[in-house]
Amino acid sequence: MTDSRYFRTMLLDALRVLQGKAIGGAPARMTTTVDSLTVEAQVTAGTAGTLALTCSIRIATADGSHPLAGTPICVGVDERRFSLGTVDDDNSFSITGMPPGSWRFDLRARPRSPRLPETAVPLPQPAAQLSFAAPADSDAAEVLRVVTPGRRTLLVLRRTLPGQYLIEATRPPETRWRAVVVEYTAEDGDTAVRVIPLPASSIRASGTVRLDAFFAQAPWQALDNAPVEELDGICSPDDLAASAAAAHSAAGRQAWRDLAVRLTTEQHDAIHRGLGAGRE
Known part of the structure; x- marks a missing residue:
């Protein structure tokens, strides 16, 4: 069984590397690898001056599993504005309509003893x-x-x-x-x-x-x-x-x-x- 927490940590580390490269300022392609996880990020021009972010995640797992499917991604534009995405079953996620800026990535925690379903x-x-x-x-x-x-x-x-x-x-x-x-x-x-x-x-x-x-x-x-x-x-x-x-x-x-x-x-x-x- 693959430990999803281990891969979540690697994913956040990889996204933070992209953050350190000032992703979000303009259209760009970036790739970063942390251990057995690689993130390929593409930022493209959207409508009305916005940007779209697409990240494909490659993971080498012994059982061929997708341990990050369903992982929620939080991207901050500034201290007030955020956009959310979710890793799909193909180990990728997309967020459109993002304002340009110095994007910041995080994986947020759920409340202790959550009552809502995991789709929240x-x-x-x-x-x-x-x-x-x-x-x-x-x-x-x-x-x-x-x-x-x-x-x-x-x-x-x-x-x-x-x-x-x-x-x-x-x-x-x-x-x-x-x-x-x-x-x-x-x-x-x-x-x-x-x-x-x-x-x-x-x-x-x-x-x-x-x-x-x-x-x-x-x-x-x-x-x-x-x-x-x-x-x-x-x-x-x-x-x-x-x-x-x-x-x-x-x-x-x-x-x-x-x-x-x-x-x-x-x-x-x-x-x-x-x-x-x-x-x-």
Whole structure:
């Protein structure tokens, strides 16, 4: 059996070598090898001044396995902006729409005792100076902007004056209801789950939820394209109640009412319990 942790370490070392070569400034081809792992990276010109990154990974394994399949990759453009990719079954990954810059690579950790399925992607943690700095005015200050794999969803983390955190999810037009599910570490060390329902729409759909007691310096993750019919296998009725109570706008609360009629009786009742608590 191949030890995936060993190859993850080699992959990160190889990506950090590319980082040291200032990858991301312009179209380029780069290759680097760490032990038995080779990364071939190609940066090409995209639309509207953006760049696209494609990395092919070659690994010499005795059993011919693909130990890195499913590994989430985090690429930082600056301290606020990040794009995510996932290594596929062919040991490669692609991220499009990247702004030029000095890209930084990382493999992020999941929360301790994670509750979401492995298809959830770990999210970057906000820089400490952004997490603890007070917003300049009464509006919420943006501290993090993350594009999920395949550019499916844009996640924006904001901090308000009282130290509260909000996360907004925006996704392209979709013919079906979907949900973004965020699992984070709370200040007491436990994990919490918040759901953002996104209705079917011919235009972009978005929603915002409050992350109560969010601990910004601990691991967190998101499942960004969950069918709402599968929420009963992803989160509990109590999670739905807490999420509905944390909806940040009248439109968000209405989305929960519209979703409740599509779910089971237990989920419906939990959502309305949360909406009632949110008005208190």
